[in-house]
Amino acid sequence: MSNHAEVIIIGGGVIGNAAAYYLAKKGCSVIVLEKEDSLGNGGSSRNGGGVRQSGRDKRELPLAMYGVKNLWPTLSEELEMDVEYYQKGNLRLGKTKEHIKILEGLTERAVASGLDVTMIDDKQAREICPYLSEEVIGASWCPTDGHANPMLTTLAYYRKARQLGVRFITGEEVKEIRKIKGKARQVVTAEAVYEGDTIILAAGYESRKLAGTIGIDVPISKALLEVLVTEAQPPMFYQMLGTAMADFYGHQSTHGSFVFGGSSGFEDVNKDNGTPVTNSLTASCICRGIMKYFPCLSEAKIVRTWGGWIDVCADHVPVISQVEEVPGLILACGFTGHGFGISPTAGLLLSQMAVGEETALNIKDFRYDRFQAKI
Numbered sequence: 001m002s003n004h005a006e007v008i009i010i011g012g013g014v015i016g017n018a019a020a021y022y023l024a025k026k027g028c029s030v031i032v033l034e035k036e037d038s039l040g041n042g043g044s045s046r047n048g049g050g051v052r053q054s055g056r057d058k059r060e061l062p063l064a065m066y067g068v069k070n071l072w073p074t075l076s077e078e079l080e081m082d083v084e085y086y087q088k089g090n091l092r093l094g095k096t097k098e099h100i101k102i103l104e105g106l107t108e109r110a111v112a113s114g115l116d117v118t119m120i121d122d123k124q125a126r127e128i129c130p131y132l133s134e135e136v137i138g139a140s141w142c143p144t145d146g147h148a149n150p151m152l153t154t155l156a157y158y159r160k161a162r163q164l165g166v167r168f169i170t171g172e173e174v175k176e177i178r179k180i181k182g183k184a185r186q187v188v189t190a191e192a193v194y195e196g197d198t199i200i201l202a203a204g205y206e207s208r209k210l211a212g213t214i215g216i217d218v219p220i221s222k223a224l225l226e227v228l229v230t231e232a233q234p235p236m237f238y239q240m241l242g243t244a245m246a247d248f249y250g251h252q253s254t255h256g257s258f259v260f261g262g263s264s265g266f267e268d269v270n271k272d273n274g275t276p277v278t279n280s281l282t283a284s285c286i287c288r289g290i291m292k293y294f295p296c297l298s299e300a301k302i303v304r305t306w307g308g309w310i311d312v313c314a315d316h317v318p319v320i321s322q323v324e325e326v327p328g329l330i331l332a333c334g335f336t337g338h339g340f341g342i343s344p345t346a347g348l349l350l351s352q353m354a355v356g357e358e359t360a361l362n363i364k365d366f367r368y369d370r371f372q373a374k375i
C-alpha cells in the first residue's frame with residue numbers, strides 16, 4: 001500500500017479525525033497516524049463533553065458559536081451515528097454575592113462578544129432545573145450551550161472518514177517531520193516514511209516535541225484533568241452545569257449517569273511515568289462541590305474516575321495555523337482543555353486550510369507566531 005497521501009494527519013484524536021473526515025468529504029486522500037493501539041485514547045475519549053460557548057476567550061468564541069450554529073445540530077445525522085448532542089443550555093451557578101459578581105463579570109464579557117447569556121435569579125434557575133439546592137441564589141444562563149458524548153463523536157468522525165477512504169494506522173508513533181526542498185513532506189515513524197503534500201500536526205501535548213523536529217516551537221505544556229461518572233440515575237436534567245468558583249462542571253448523559261469534572265489541586269501528585277492516573281482526593285473534592293448544589297445526587301454511587309492530559313497553550317487559546325517557515329505544515333494543538341466543543345469547527349477549518357480554500361472564519365488569532373516578541 002502506498003505511503004503517500006495528499007494530507008498526512010499526525011494524531012487520531014477528535015481533531016485529527018474531524019479534519020480527516022472533512023478532507024475526505026472534499027475528495028482528498030488522507031492518512032492518519034496514531035501512536036496508540038486505539039484511536040481517541042488521549043483527551044478525546046476522556047473529556048467532560050462540554051459543548052460550551054460561555055466562558056470562552058473572545059478569540060475562541062467565534063469557533064464555538066460557529067459549531068453550535070452550523071455543525072453540532074446536524075452532526076449525528078451527517079455522521080450517521082448518534083453523538084448524544086444535547087442543546088439544553090448552560091447554568092453557571094452561584095451561592096454567594098461574590099459568586100454572583102464573578103458570574104456578572106463573565107456574562108458582561110460574553111454579551112460584549114455577541115453571545116446570548118443572561119443573569120437569572122434563583123427562581124428562574126429553579127424553573128430551568130428544579131433539582132438545585134436552596135443555597136443557589138442565582139446563575140448565568142446560556143440557552144444555546146450543551147454537551148455531547150466525546151467518545152462517540154471521536155468514533156463517529158473516524159467511522160465516516162474511514163468509509164470515505166481515509167487510511168488510519170494505529171500503533172504508529174511519529175518520530176520526526178522532515179522537509180524536502182524546503183517544504184514539510186515526510187513523516188517518519190520507526191517502521192516507515194510517509195509522504196504528504198500537507199502535514200497536519202494534531203498530536204495533543206506531544207505536538208510540541210514533534211514540531212521541534214522541524215525547528216518550530218509552540219509554547220505548550222501538559223496538565224492533568226480528572227473526571228468521575230456516577231451510576232445511572234433516572235432522567236433528571238440535561239443542562240450543562242458549572243459554578244462561579246469552578247468547583248465542578250458536568251451533565252447527565254443519555255445512559256443516565258452523571259459525568260462531572262473538577263479538580264483538587266493535587267492532580268500532579270500522582271504522576272506515573274506519563275500515564276494519566278487519578279488522585280485519590282480529587283473525586284471527593286468534586287463530590288463535595290456537587291452535593292452543595294445538587295443534594296439529590298448525595299446517594300449516587302461513583303462507578304469510575306479517570307484522568308487525561310490536556311495541552312495547555314501559553315495564552316490558553318489553540319494554535320490552528322500554517323507555518324511560514326515550513327510550507328506544507330499545519331499546526332492544530334494547544335486546545336487547553338476546551339477543544340472538544342470546537343472540534344467540528346476546528347476540523348472543518350483545517351480541511352479548508354489544507355486544500356487552500358478560504359476558511360469559514362478568520363483564523364489570524366490562532367497563529368503559531370503570536371507569542372514572538374514584536375520588534
Ligand SMILES: Cc1cc2nc3c(=O)[nH]c(=O)nc-3n(C[C@H](O)[C@H](O)[C@H](O)COP(=O)(O)OP(=O)(O)OC[C@H]3O[C@@H](n4cnc5c(N)ncnc54)[C@H](O)[C@@H]3O)c2cc1C
Nearest residue numbers: 011013015035042043044048050174204308338339340341
Ligand atoms: C479530563 C478532561 C476533560 C475535558 N473536558 C472538556 C470539555 O468538557 N469540553 C471541551 O471542549 N474539551 C474538554 N477537554 C479537552 C478536550 O478533550 C481536548 O481539547 C480535545 O480532545 C483535543 O483533541 P486532540 O485531538 O487535539 O487531542 P488528543 O485527543 O489528545 O489526541 C491527540 C492524539 O495524538 C496522538 N499522538 C501523540 N503523539 C503522537 C505521535 N508521536 N505519533 C502519532 N500520534 C501521536 C495521541 O496518542 C492522541 O491520540 C477535556 C480534556 C480532559 C483530559
